[in-house]
Amino acid sequence: MLSGGSGTRLWPLSTPDVPKQFQPLIAERSLFGLTMERLGGFPDLEPAVVVTGERHTGLVVAEVESAPIETGVILVEPIGRNTAPAVLCAALVADPEDVLVILPSDHLIRDVDEFRRGLATAVDLAERGGIVTFGIEPTRPETGFGYIELGPRQGPAHRVARFKEKPTVEEATKLFEDGRHVWNSGIFVGRADQIIDEAEELCPSLLEGARSAIPDTRETIVRLTGEFTSIEAISFDHAIMEKTALALVVPLDVGWSDVGSYRSLLEVSERDASGNHLSGNVTHSNVTNSYVVASSRPLVVAGLDGVVVVETPDAVLVVPIDRAQEVKDLQARIDGE
Numbered sequence: 001m002l003s004g005g006s007g008t009r010l011w012p013l014s015t016p017d018v019p020k021q022f023q024p025l026i027a028e029r030s031l032f033g034l035t036m037e038r039l040g041g042f043p044d045l046e047p048a049v050v051v052t053g054e055r056h057t058g059l060v061v062a063e064v065e066s067a068p069i070e071t072g073v074i075l076v077e078p079i080g081r082n083t084a085p086a087v088l089c090a091a092l093v094a095d096p097e098d099v100l101v102i103l104p105s106d107h108l109i110r111d112v113d114e115f116r117r118g119l120a121t122a123v124d125l126a127e128r129g130g131i132v133t134f135g136i137e138p139t140r141p142e143t144g145f146g147y148i149e150l151g152p153r154q155g156p157a158h159r160v161a162r163f164k165e166k167p168t169v170e171e172a173t174k175l176f177e178d179g180r181h182v183w184n185s186g187i188f189v190g191r192a193d194q195i196i197d198e199a200e201e202l203c204p205s206l207l208e209g210a211r212s213a214i215p216d217t218r219e220t221i222v223r224l225t226g227e228f229t230s231i232e233a234i235s236f237d238h239a240i241m242e243k244t245a246l247a248l249v250v251p252l253d254v255g256w257s258d259v260g261s262y263r264s265l266l267e268v269s270e271r272d273a274s275g276n277h278l279s280g281n282v283t284h285s286n287v288t289n290s291y292v293v294a295s296s297r298p299l300v301v302a303g304l305d306g307v308v309v310v311e312t313p314d315a316v317l318v319v320p321i322d323r324a325q326e327v328k329d330l331q332a333r334i335d336g337e
Contacts, residue, residue, distance in 0.1 A: 001032075001035065001036070001048055001049070001050040001051065001103055001105050002051055002083055002086055002087075002102065002103065002104050002105060003021055003032060003050055003051065003052040003056065003060060003105040003106075004051060004052055004053050004056075004077060004080045004086065005019060005020075005021065005080075005104075005106060006019045007019035007020030007021065007023075007106065008327070008328045008331045008332070009260055009261050009262075009324070009325065009327050009328045010025075010259070010261070010262065010265065010327070011315075011317070011327055011328075011330075011331040012310060012312045012314055012315040012316075012317055012331075013025065013293065013310055013312065015314070016055070016335075017055065018059065019056070019106075020106050020259060021035075021105040021106035022056070022059045022063065025259065025265060025269075026108055026259070026268055026269065030063065031105065031106045031107070031108060031259065032059075032060075032063045032105045032106070033063055033066070033067065034108065035103055035104075035105050035106075035107065036048070036063070036064070036067040036068065036069055037067075037068055037112075038109060038112050038115060038116070039069050039101070040068035040069055041068075042116065042119070045069060046072070046094075046095075046098055047069075047070040047071055047072030047073075048064070048069055048070065048071045048072060049071075049072060049073045049074075049075065049090045049093060049094060049100075050064065050071055050073070050074045050075070050105075051074075051075045051077065051086040051087075051089065051090055052074065052075070052076060052077070053076065053077050053079075053080060054076055054077070054078065054223070057074065057076050057221065060074055061074070061221075071220075072220070073093055073220060073222055074220060074221045074222065075089050075090065075093065075222050075224060076221060076222065076223045076224060077224055077228060078223070078224060078225075078226060078228055078229055079228070079229050080233070081228065081229075081231050081232070081233040081234075082233045082234050082235050083186075083235050083236040083237075084203070084206060084232075084234045084235055084236045084238070084239035084240065085206065085209065085210055085213075085228065085231045085232075085233075085234075087100075087102055087188070087195065087236045087240075088195070088196070088199055088206060088207055088210040089210045089213065089214060089224065089228075090102070091192040091195045091196050091199075092192075092196065092210060092211060092214055093214060093222070094192040095192065096191075096192050096193035096196075097191060097192070097193065098191065098192045099123050099126045099127060099189060099190070099191050099192075100188075100189065100190055100191070100192055100195065101119065101122075101123070101187075101188075101189050102187065102188040102189070102190075102236070103187055104186050104187070104258070106258070106259060107185075107186070107187075107256065107257065107258050107259065108255075108256070108257045108258075108259050108268055109254050109255060109256050110254065110255025110256075110268075111253075111254040111255050112254075114252070114253070114254045115252070115254045118134060118250055118252045118254065119189070121156050121157070121250055122134070122157075122189040122250050123189060125155070125156070125157055125189070125248055125250070126189045126190050126191055126194070127191065129191075129194060129246060130157070130190070130246050130247075130248040131188065131189070131190035131194060131195065131198065131240070131241065131244055131246045131247055131248070132157065132188065132189040132190065132247075132248045132249070132250060133148070133160070133184070133185065133186075133187060133188050133189075133241065133247070133248070133249050133250075134185040134187045134249070134250050134251075134252045134256075135148045135150070135158075135182025135183065135184070135185065135249040135250065135251050135252065136182055136183040136184075136185050136251075136252055136253070136254075136256045137182060137183075137251060137252070137253040138175070138176050138181070138182060138183050140176065141169065141172035141173040141175070141176040142172055142176075142183065143166055143167060143168065143169055143172050144166060144260060144261060144264075144325065145166065145183045145184060145258070146163060146164060146165055146166055146183070146184035146237070147163070147164040147167065147175050147181045147182065147183060147184060148160055148161075148162075148163055148164070148181065148182050148183075148184050148249050149161040149162045149163075149164065149180055149181050150180050150181070150182065150249065150251070154248060156250060157248040157249060157250045158248065158249050158250075158251070159247070159248060159249075160241070160247035160248065160249050161180075162242075163184065163237055163241065163242050164181070182249065182251055183256075184237070185252070185256060186237075186258070188236060188241070190246075194246065195240070198240055198244050198246065199239070199240060202239065202240060202243045202244065203234075203239045203240070205232070206231060206232055206234070206239060209227060209228070209230065209231035209232075210228075210231065212225070212227040213225050213226075213227040213228035213231065261324050261325055261327075262291050262308045262319075262321055262324040262327070263321050263322075263324055265277075265291060266289075266290075266291040266308075266321065269291070274287065274288045274289070275288055275289040275290075276288065276289065276290050276291070276292060277290075277291050277292065277293075278292050278293075279292070279293045279294070280293055280294030280295055280299065280311075281294045281297070281298045281299060282294050282298075282299050282300075282301065283298065283299070283300045283301075284300070284301045284302065285301075285302040285303070286302055286303050286304075287301050287302065287303070287304045287305070287307075288304070288305045288306070289305055289306045289321070290304050290305065290306060290307045290308065290309065290321070291307075291308045291309070291310070291321065292307075292308075292309045292310075293309070293310045293311065294311045295310075295311055295312045295313065296311065296312065296313045297311065299311050306320060306321045306322060307319070307320055307321060308320075308321050308324055315334075
């Protein structure tokens with residue numbers, strides 16, 4: 001379970017102290033809790049390894065205490081270094097023959113049964129030596145996601161032909177129309193020893209840094225040492241998946257969302273007949289296709305289409321939903337002040 005993100009694209013609902021994975025944005029449970037629930041009942045499940053930051057350790061502890069699955073280790077990063085160091089540390093503390101299901105803790109999956117079927121397929125492929133990712137069947141041209149080009153079929157999966165970074169609008173339209181590209185889910189499945197072997201070959205200094213950062217302790221909460229701060233900040237995609245010959249992709253259609261922007265949050269939230277999600281003490285007139293939340297006081301909106309209006313005790317955000325990707329930069333400017 002990767003839980004180090006700060007969810008700045010959903011500010012001010014998501015804050016550095018309580019980021020989106022710990023917020024009940026979609027249901028009564030948090031996204032973190034829903035992620036753990038998806039694994040409930042999965043056969044032969046070992047206790048989970050959670051990787052998080054010092055700032056969020058207490059939130060993780062509270063979540064895992066009420067989770068339907070057991071947590072074995074919480075690895076605490078002194079500083080975020082992207083997903084590759086986090087995955088390698090998790091692989092190093094796992095049993096070598098364990099199949100790791102590497103999950104971001106802030107994603108939403110609607111069709112849990114289909115996800116579990118796809119996961120069983122991926123685990124089987126991993127047990128036979130593959131390092132597997134899920135490719136989400138695209139529903140529209142999307143510039144906010146990375147893409148995977150499907151290579152030759154290999155059983156229930158495809159070889160990965162290539163990974164592609166977030167495209168332009170024109171590129172996204174072509175990728176959507178050609179039928180050979182899927183969204184990169186950021187979910188990976190592979191045996192711990194296989195991941196370590198590939199890292200030994202493809203990024204040995206990264207692996208050595210991860211090894212040196214793991215203290216010799218049997219505690220449930222393991223604080224990675226200061227050596228972790230000198231590790232290269234790089235994603236698992238770039239460090240391993242784009243280089244390994246073992247990469248496989250299983251196409252999946254499960255109602256997936258990374259809940260990475262207010263547009264995607266509106267898409268997965270309950271909406272009224274006018275396409276609005278309204279929450280809290282909201283009075284509205286002639287409002288359509290908008291995400292409107294009042295957290296602490298009355299909010300009055302009128303004559304709006306396609307707008308985000310979020311009121312919290314700390315801040316108020318008003319932005320066209322088509323420009324909601326700018327929220328991250330705006331939040332960074334506030335922190336800079």
